[in-house]
Amino acid sequence: MANSEPVEEHAAVWFQASACSGCVVAALNGVAPTVRDLIVDQIAPGHHVSLKFQPTIMAGSGTVAVDILGATEEAGEGYLLVIDGALPTAAAGLFGRAAGRGGESTMHERALELAEKAAAVVAMGTCAAYGGMHAASPNPTGCVSVSDALAGAGIEKPIVNIAGCPPHPDWFTGTVGHVLLFGLPTADDVDAAGRPKRFFGRLLHDLCQRRGDFEANRFATSVGEPGCLYELGCKGPWTHADCPEREFNGGVNWCVKAGSPCHGCVEPFFPDVASPIYRKIGLPELPRVALDEGSGRLAAVMRPQPAEDE
Ligand code: SF4
Numbered sequence: 627m628a629n630s631e632p633v634e635e636h637a638a639v640w641f642q643a644s645a646c647s648g649c650v651v652a653a654l655n656g657v658a659p660t661v662r663d664l665i666v667d668q669i670a671p672g673h674h675v676s677l678k679f680q681p682t683i684m685a686g687s688g689t690v691a692v693d694i695l696g697a698t699e700e701a702g703e704g705y706l707l708v709i710d711g712a713l714p715t716a717a718a719g720l721f722g723r724a725a726g727r728g729g730e731s732t733m734h735e736r737a738l739e740l741a742e743k744a745a746a747v748v749a750m751g752t753c754a755a756y757g758g759m760h761a762a763s764p765n766p767t768g769c770v771s772v773s774d775a776l777a778g779a780g781i782e783k784p785i786v787n788i789a790g791c792p793p794h795p796d797w798f799t800g801t802v803g804h805v806l807l808f809g810l811p812t813a814d815d816v817d818a819a820g821r822p823k824r825f826f827g828r829l830l831h832d833l834c835q836r837r838g839d840f841e842a843n844r845f846a847t848s849v850g851e852p853g854c855l856y857e858l859g860c861k862g863p864w865t866h867a868d869c870p871e872r873e874f875n876g877g878v879n880w881c882v883k884a885g886s887p888c889h890g891c892v893e894p895f896f897p898d899v900a901s902p903i904y905r906k907i908g909l910p911e912l913p914r915v916a917l918d919e920g921s922g923r924l925a926a927v928m929r930p931q932p933a934e935d936e
């Protein structure tokens with residue numbers, strides 16, 4: 627039956643920076659909704675996402691695609707800017723090239739240009755949110771997070787961090803849907819690391835199906851065994867995400883259920899402080915976060931001292 631209700635179009639642009647493409651693959655593997663639902667149908671009654679630019683899935687390429695991006699920028703109507711990947715800054719940003727207006731640019735420069743005209747920014751994945759794998763020590767490319775890049779350039783835009791390496795597709799679609807329907811998350815909706823509390827508000831360890839094993843001191847001694855994986859390096863006790871309840875691949879499985887310790891991939895200290903991945907980390911080594919006194923948001927992550935046996 628035809629629906630005569632007006633549909634509000636929401637322009638969106640997805641810019642891919644220094645990343646492995648895992649975040650894009652994760653979003654494409656969304657089950658409810660699927661990516662088709664997201665960009666063809668209405669994300670909610672009366673609301674449609676008009677995805678103008680997404681290099682992995684768009685049919686156009688080369689100048690045609692770049693021109694669409696430029697036209698969206700120039701339209702001056704604001705758009706939701708999604709960035710996955712960190713932004714290389716070393717060597718004037720030359721470790722990450724991007725097609726720019728009138729020629730070649732850098733990922734760093736292009737991301738700043740796009741952010742200037744965006745209504746809001748979604749940092750998709752841990753690399754975009756906090757630097758992640760691409761900013762891992764010794765970080766020769768000088769990768770920085772989207773929020774650090776914008777702050778460094780004096781650009782003030784609302785940013786939501788969808789952490790994860792890669793994020794669960796629900797975390798992305800749920801956040802985009804919330805932004806379109808209800809506006810940007812308020813300060814009460816996000817945690818100190820800029821993540822929506824709806825998905826990242828609880829300790830993974832408290833939701834884990836093996837928590838009973840932890841309390842009863844039943845620990846696995848090798849990957850794949852039953853029992854709590856804490857002794858094998860599980861970072862669940864200081865990781866905030868709903869993976870045990872939500873589960874990946876359409877609600878089929880998640881890391882611990884599959885026999886692998888949680889690596890803390892959604893945290894600002896991943897991967898440096900979370901490494902070695904399979905070594906037990908004790909309470910004295912818990913990472914500490916410093917908050918900006920004015921905004922109450924994440925300002926820094928203090929790294930624990932290396933263990934004496936390393
Ligand atoms: S497997 Fe990890 S998250 Fe689950 S109870 Fe053990 S330490 Fe906590």
Ligand code: SF4
Binds near residue numbers: 880881882887889890
């Ligand atoms: S269980 Fe841990 S490592 Fe696995 S996706 Fe969730 S936060 Fe990341």
